[in-house]
Amino acid sequence: MALHGSLEPDLQHHQVSKAAEGGRKAPDTARLEATLGHRFNDKALLATALTHMSAEELRLASYQRLEFLGDRVLGLSIADMLFRRYPQSEEGDLSRRLADLVRKETCAEVAQSWNLGQFMRLGDGEILGGARKNKAILADACEAIIGAVFIDGGYEAARALVERGFGERLMKPVRPLRDAKTALQEWAQGKGYPTPTYSELGRSGPDHAPVFMVAAKITGLEDAEARGPSKRLAEQAAAEAFLKREGLWNDKPEGDNV
Structure with a gap:
């Protein structure tokens, strides 16, 4: 041993x-x-x-x-x-x-x-x-x-x-977008922009039914604003608004614009 x-x-x-x-x-x-x-x-x-x-x-x-x-x-x-x-x-x-x-x-x-x-x-x-x-x-x-x-x-x-x-x-289909925030982050990275950030601009409505106003921000580009019944949903809406403004998001099925 x-x-x-x-x-x-x-x-x-x-x-x-x-x-x-x-x-x-x-x-x-x-x-x-x-x-x-x-x-x-x-x-x-x-x-x-x-x-x-x-x-x-x-x-x-x-x-x-x-x-x-x-x-x-x-x-x-x-x-x-x-x-x-x-x-x-x-x-x-x-x-x-x-x-x-x-x-x-x-x-x-x-x-x-x-x-x-x-x-x-x-x-x-x-x-x-x-x-x-x-x-x-x-x-x-x-x-x-x-x-x-x-x-x-x-x-x-x-x-x-x-x-x-x-x-x-x-030749393969582009990966399905999981959600607007993910899509915006992937697009920003692909273009060499900083990671998107979100800021709460205000809150209105009664406590039992609040409405949040949020801005999606990417340095060097114009902010996009949107409302939602929660901060999380407002961020998603702001990201979607950003993507729509840039021509990156629509309501058609995946691949319709190819």
Whole structure:
């Protein structure tokens, strides 16, 4: 028993070392390039796009700058694709579709379809913590890959990559709106605006039947006001008024304006 106890720390250290080694070794990215449909002229760009900030002890640059660029390239590419695919759609519907396609959850799904996790360069703790399946990390890496392809091959190469990765999702119906406040928040995020806020402007009526006046606010845009029998319902009404004013909400069934 004493011998087993003395060996256990060494065994644990060996397991950690083996896991860390997997993050330190430069992966064979030929399979990944085949999956992406893009062969990099500058392999260092691809290596950087696959390097998480936790691996900075390797003295390698992380994907953060490429992620920043890729996020913008993704948005432009998706907007371009939507504009061509839905020539009859109004701006509001296109904006909702755009927000749905560029959200982190969608990027993570695309990264998983590319098997990005197995190619990531990660720090010891992240490897042991299961970061190769972490959706936030995968979403960031997806955007970094798009940014790297943009630098390596230009906009058309990046747009082609986005079309291969996101094209099927482009054809799916936009997610149903759960409620006006959620819809307004998703639209604001997709457009790069701050999160909407709500302020109570006044209250009237008797105690047993109050009427609340609420304003929906997004910095840089005009407020929208509405009334409701409770503060919660008044906020929903204000959000709906905001969406209707921006042409993002109507009473027709989902997809009628496509």
